[in-house]
Amino acid sequence: GQQLNQSPQSMFIQEGEDVSMNCTSSSIFNTWLWYKQDPGEGPVLLIALYKAGELTSNGRLTAQFGITRKDSFLNISASIPSDVGIYFCAGQDLRSNFGNEKLTFGTGTRLTIIP
């Protein structure tokens, strides 16, 4: 099956620092999604990207859909304590033809803020 490589696996930063994480795929996706998961909760959608080269912001979060369609990046500026959690990328296979969104997920980046 497809694989999504998400890096880094974990990050330890100080409050106020900027954060960058990325996902790369072995195949092309036509949609990239970024989710955040808090402990004991389900993933919550942060940003959705639908077009190669697209750059989209949601508050302090900015994500980009790579030109090759095989990667995506998420940046968080001026981190705050509530940014702590696990961030997942997810991609939709271009070949999916069910009319639904069968997604492949990365393994997550765990963000910890050091006091």
Added chain:
Amino acid sequence: DAGITQSPRHKVTETGTPVTLRCHQTENHRYMYWYRQDPGHGLRLIHYSYGVKDTDKGEVSDGYSVSRSKTEDFLLTLESATSSQTSVYFCAITALSDERSTDTQYFGPGTRLTVL
């Protein structure tokens, strides 16, 4: 909030016993999904449904069955639970995103299942 609830939220059971997890949605979404989440594997699709009585397998479907007799309910059944099925199970639906009118997935709160 996509109106998704899961029950139970926590369950401990013994190997060999049947277990059914329920996903309930209130907004008449057509597509529903069951995932399991394990350390180092992220979220993996077990089964999905594209309508009442219409279901199909995901990448890790062995040992699981599903049923959807009503639009609002999607049931996941472990016929004979094994320790390898200890996991956190998430239900998801596909709904139109707010900005682009393009479908994307929203998740329920999860069910933590422990098989002893």
